[in-house]
Amino acid sequence: MTADELSLQLADLRPRLVRFARLQLRDDAAAEDAVQDALLAAAENAERFEGASAAATWVFAILRNKLVDEFRRRGRDPVALAGNEGEAALESLFEEQFDARGHWRDPPPAWSDPAASLEQKRFWEVFEICISSLPERPARVFGMRELLGMExxxxxxxxxxxxxxxWVLLHRARLGLRDCLSRRWFGEH
Structure with missing residues (x-):
């Protein structure tokens, strides 16, 4: 792949990178900085890109590392406690899903074809809306675990x-995502 081809791919990829960084950092300026750092690192290391994976996969891996670095830089401060109202709403949703014995009130319906849905661009747009609507703490923990791959x-x-x-925050995020995707993507409510 030539440097010009890679530059064009990076320019096309930038909006997706910014959306992903904003989901994780919940700070527009920090997200822009992380994306700029990732794009700069990709441009500076273009000769190392062997094409074994898609350019998007390679650049997202660079961005992932930048985001993890940003979380480390922030130390113990990245989670704001102001999201308690959203967490209370999510807790209420959780309570509505189960009876007093902890069993599903309405068991989750079988989703038609999740593998096919994952391949659709629109799914990722709805997923982004759903994860953005979660309270900050569960969304951040979910993103760090499932999207950034942190232990x-x-x-x-x-x-x-x-x-x-x-574990509780991950569980709440998954419940919130399930509910949102059920309504917005699978049309089940």
Whole structure:
């Protein structure tokens, strides 16, 4: 791949990178900085790109590392406590899903074809809306674990939370995403 071809791909990829960084950092300026750093690193290391993976995969891996660095730089401060109202709403949603014995009130319906849905661009747009609508703490923990691939222990250390709190936040995020995707993507409510 030539440098010009890579430059064109990076320019086309930039909006997706910015959206992803904003989802993780919840700060437009920090997201822009992380994306600029990732694009600069990609441009500076273009000769190392062997084409074994898609350019998008390569650049997202660079961005992922930049985001992890940003979380480390922020230390124990990245989680704002102002999201408690959203967490209360998500807790209410959680309570509505289960009966007193902890069993599903309405078991999750079988989703038609999740593999095919994942391939659709529109799905990712809806997913972005859904994850953006989650309260900050569960969304951040979910993003760090599932989108950035960080280990739970590392997340706990970075955010200064216990492993049980991490598990609860992941569970809440997954419930919120399931509910949102059920309504907005699979049309089930």
């Amino acid at each position: 739970s222990e590392e997340i706990c250390k970075e955010l200064g939370i216990s492993s049980s709190n991490c």
